[in-house]
Amino acid sequence: MSNWVVLKFGGSSVAEAEHWQTIADQVSGHLQKGVKPILVLSALKNVSNLLEALLHQALAGVYPNAISHLKELHLGFATQLGLSIQPDLQPIFEILDEQCQAVFNEKTISPSRHASIVACGELLSTTIGAHYLSKAGVDTNWVDARGILSSHNNLDLWHHFTSAKCDFSSDPKISQHLARLSGAIVTQGFIASDEDGATVLLGREGSDTSASYIGAKLQAQEIQIWTDVTGVFSSNPREIDGTIPLAELSYSQANLMARLGAKVLHPRAVEPAQQSNIPIRVKSTGNPHHPGTCISSSSNNSDGFGLVFEPRLTSIKFPRRINLEAIEKCLQSEGYDKVIEFDDTQLNQPESFWLYSNSDKPELTPQQLEIKLHDNSIDSLEISNNLALISLIGSQSIVEKIDDSGILSDISPIKLFRHNINGVIYIVVDSEKCLTTAQLLHDDVVSNL
Ligand code: ADP
Ligand code: ASP
Ligand code: MG
Numbered sequence: 409m410s411n412w413v414v415l416k417f418g419g420s421s422v423a424e425a426e427h428w429q430t431i432a433d434q435v436s437g438h439l440q441k442g443v444k445p446i447l448v449l450s451a452l453k454n455v456s457n458l459l460e461a462l463l464h465q466a467l468a469g470v471y472p473n474a475i476s477h478l479k480e481l482h483l484g485f486a487t488q489l490g491l492s493i494q495p496d497l498q499p500i501f502e503i504l505d506e507q508c509q510a511v512f513n514e515k516t517i518s519p520s521r522h523a524s525i526v527a528c529g530e531l532l533s534t535t536i537g538a539h540y541l542s543k544a545g546v547d548t549n550w551v552d553a554r555g556i557l558s559s560h561n562n563l564d565l566w567h568h569f570t571s572a573k574c575d576f577s578s579d580p581k582i583s584q585h586l587a588r589l590s591g592a593i594v595t596q597g598f599i600a601s602d603e604d605g606a607t608v609l610l611g612r613e614g615s616d617t618s619a620s621y622i623g624a625k626l627q628a629q630e631i632q633i634w635t636d637v638t639g640v641f642s643s644n645p646r647e648i649d650g651t652i653p654l655a656e657l658s659y660s661q662a663n664l665m666a667r668l669g670a671k672v673l674h675p676r677a678v679e680p681a682q683q684s685n686i687p688i689r690v691k692s693t694g695n696p697h698h699p700g701t702c703i704s705s706s707s708n709n710s711d712g713f714g715l716v717f718e719p720r721l722t723s724i725k726f727p728r729r730i731n732l733e734a735i736e737k738c739l740q741s742e743g744y745d746k747v748i749e750f751d752d753t754q755l756n757q758p759e760s761f762w763l764y765s766n767s768d769k770p771e772l773t774p775q776q777l778e779i780k781l782h783d784n785s786i787d788s789l790e791i792s793n794n795l796a797l798i799s800l801i802g803s804q805s806i807v808e809k810i811d812d813s814g815i816l817s818d819i820s821p822i823k824l825f826r827h828n829i830n831g832v833i834y835i836v837v838d839s840e841k842c843l844t845t846a847q848l849l850h851d852d853v854v855s856n857l
Contacts, residue, residue, distance in 0.1 A: 410583065412628040413443050416597060416619035419453035420636040421693035422533050425488040430696050431537070431634075432544040435592045439546070446586065446593040446626065448553075448619040449537050451529025452485060456598075456612065459526045463517045466508035466525070475504050482532050489540045496539065500531045519569035520606060523599075526570075527607045530596035530615075538594040547591025556582055557600035557621055559608045564741045571745070572608040574600050576624040576680040583626045595622070616677035620688070624680040631681050631688045633673065638692040639701035640665065640672055643715040647843060648850050654714070655699065656707035661714065661801060662688070664832065668747070668799040669718040678703065711857070713802035715850050718747060719842040721797055722772050725790040731781075738780050744772070747797065748834070750825055795822065796842035798835040800849060806856070807831050815852040819845055 415434060421427050431447070438445040451459075458478060465471040479501055486493050507525045511517055530553075538550040559572035586593055597615020602608050610617050616633055623631035640662070641651040657665070659682035666673040672690060681688050681703075691700035722744070726732065736746070771793040800810065807826070810816065810833065816824060823836040837845050 410627045410629065411442060411444050412583070412623075412626040413438055413445050414448060414619045414623040414626070414628050414631045415445050416448040416615055416631070416633050417450065417693060418615065418633075418635045419450040419455070421634050422449050422451075422537060423453040423485070424693075425485070427693045428489060428537075428540050428544075430693055432541055432546055434634075434696065435541060435546050435548075439592060443629070444587065444592075446595060446622060446628075447537065448595055448597045448615060448622060449530065449534050450597050450615040451533050452482070455481070455529040455532070456526055459529050462504070462508065463511065463522055463525055466511035467515070467517055469512045471508040471512070475501060475508065478504070478532075482536065486536050486539070489536065491536065491539050491543060493536065493539050496535055497532060500528050500535065503531075504528050519565045523569040523607045523609045526609055527596075527599045530598050534594050534596050541592060541594065549589040549591060549593050551586065551589070551593050551595045553596040553599050553618060553622075554601035554605075554607060556586075556595065556625065557618065559600045559602045561603055566741065566743050568602065568608065569606075570609050570743075571611040572600055572602070573676070574610070574621050576621040576683070578627050578684065579625040586626070610676075611674070613671065613674045614676070616674035617680070620677045620680040623686050624684045627684060628686055631686055633677075633688060633690045634693045635672060635690065636692065636694065637672065637690075638695050638698045639690045640670065640703075640714075642713055642854075643846065643850050644671065644717075648715070648847055650850065650854060652712065652854070654701050654709050654712055657701060657703045657709045657714075658707055659703060659705060661709050662703040664799070664801050665714045665716050668797070668801070668832075669716040670714065710803055713800065713806050713853055713857075715798065715800050715846060715853065717796055717798045717842055717846050719796045719839055721747065721795045721836075721839075723790075723792045723795050723836070724772075725792075734781055735777060738777065739772075742780075750823075750834075794839040796837050796839045796845075798837065798842065798846050798849065800833040800835070800853065802831050802853070804831050806853065807833055809856045810849075810853060813852055813856055815849060819848065821845075 435445050462471060462474045465474045482497055507521055511521050538548050541548040557574045559574045562568035597618040598610055600608050619631050640654045643651045645651040659678055663678040666678055667675045685705055687702055687704035689700055689702050692698055772791055774789045774791055821835045821837050825834040
């Protein structure tokens with residue numbers, strides 16, 4: 409086993425000046441023990457949203473004020489940390505300026521410009537973070553993540569540039585190269601480079617996956633995800649009352665929770681760690697001594713449960729066999745990502761697909777698909793844009809208790825699907841009923857434990 413540990417700090421962790429002492433203490437603690445930390449940092453909280461908004465301001469030619477605002481925000485934060493690093497940040501603002509000018513000239517936001525502009529959030533935060541640590545006396549090297557993570561080519565340009573997947577096999581060359589740099593390493597979450605060296609993004613909230621990719625490449629001892637809650641809970645503690653902290657989770661439980669909507673981990677973050685059998689520990693930057701949640705091959709949440717939800721889904725129901733592959737390709741190229749599919753053998757109903765609709769996507773209609781696919785049989789599809797999927801992940805006995813309690817028929821879901829092997833019940837309701845139904849179910853499971 410190597411002596412690397414990956415420490416990923418999310419947007420709210422890096423955006424609070426008082427958290428930086430904690431971050432420096434953690435890094436120093438590892439270095440003193442001979443463990444080599446690699447920090448994977450997100451952009452400051454909300455900056456990726458501001459950069460996405462900047463894309464549209466660039467298109468409209470009204471971007472200079474927005475760039476000035478981003479400048480003030482980052483320079484102001486650096487000042488709060490006692491840093492005076494305007495010349496170090498300036499080249500990144502110049503990239504923003506050039507890229508915005510190009511968007512305006514090209515009269516379109518290409519996926520490649522999108523990636524180059526939004527990537528600047530992580531370039532800025534890591535520049536500030538590396539300077540802070542150096543000033544705090546921690547030997548620190550800033551490394552560009554685009555030299556560590558390379559993405560697979562994807563023919564669909566939107567996914568290629570904004571939802572890239574990277575190679576994560578063990579990489580002794582990178583490991584040796586980074587090991588030659590002294591002290592701690594600071595690098596960016598969320599960004600990578602493609603085979604041509606162009607900047608790509610791993611998808612919103614993708615820094616967790618960067619940490620997991622890098623951990624697997626370096627065969628790290630542990631991947632720590634530092635965030636704004638004290639670990640993974642039975643459900644989102646900010647939206648559901650009475651949630652229970654989960655000290656341990658197996659990889660497959662954590663993977664299911666992340667894939668089905670538990671925002672605390674990016675959907676793709678578990679697999680790379682699992683394949684290399686590297687524990688993931690979810691910890692709180694505001695409460696660093698709390699043990700958090702450990703996700704590993706020897707951990708299990710056998711008596712517990714997870715209740716996760718995706719409040720905005722678009723479903724498509726296929727009344728008969730049509731060219732599903734063409735529809736799927738078309739939706740993928742439009743940026744829709746499938747969360748789950750139920751087929752007729754599972755549902756005893758006509759074939760159906762369930763699709764995750766990105767929040768910035770307009771409502772989908774059969775007519776749109778018909779035009780895109782030049783297929784007029786498509787208007788027979790049933791599309792619903794306002795559905796939520798609530799998933800209860802638990803042991804067989806918990807699932808049976810819930811089945812017996814009668815709560816599922818009280819909820820009268822639009823659809824109900826059980827996956828007995830995984831111990832998951834999927835419940836589809838209208839979006840507007842998502843939170844109340846999730847709370848009812850959570851209360852019921854807790855009282856049945
Ligand atoms: P970061 O910026 O650190 O990546 P995120 O906002 O992406 O943080 O993830 C942390 C948030 O995940 C928490 O504030 C919480 O609201 C949300 N969350 C959703 N489901 C869960 C869960 N089951 N357990 C803990 N947190 C959850
Ligand atoms: N900064 C990116 C986002 O907000 C990636 C991340 O924070 O995980 O989506
Ligand atoms: Mg996150």
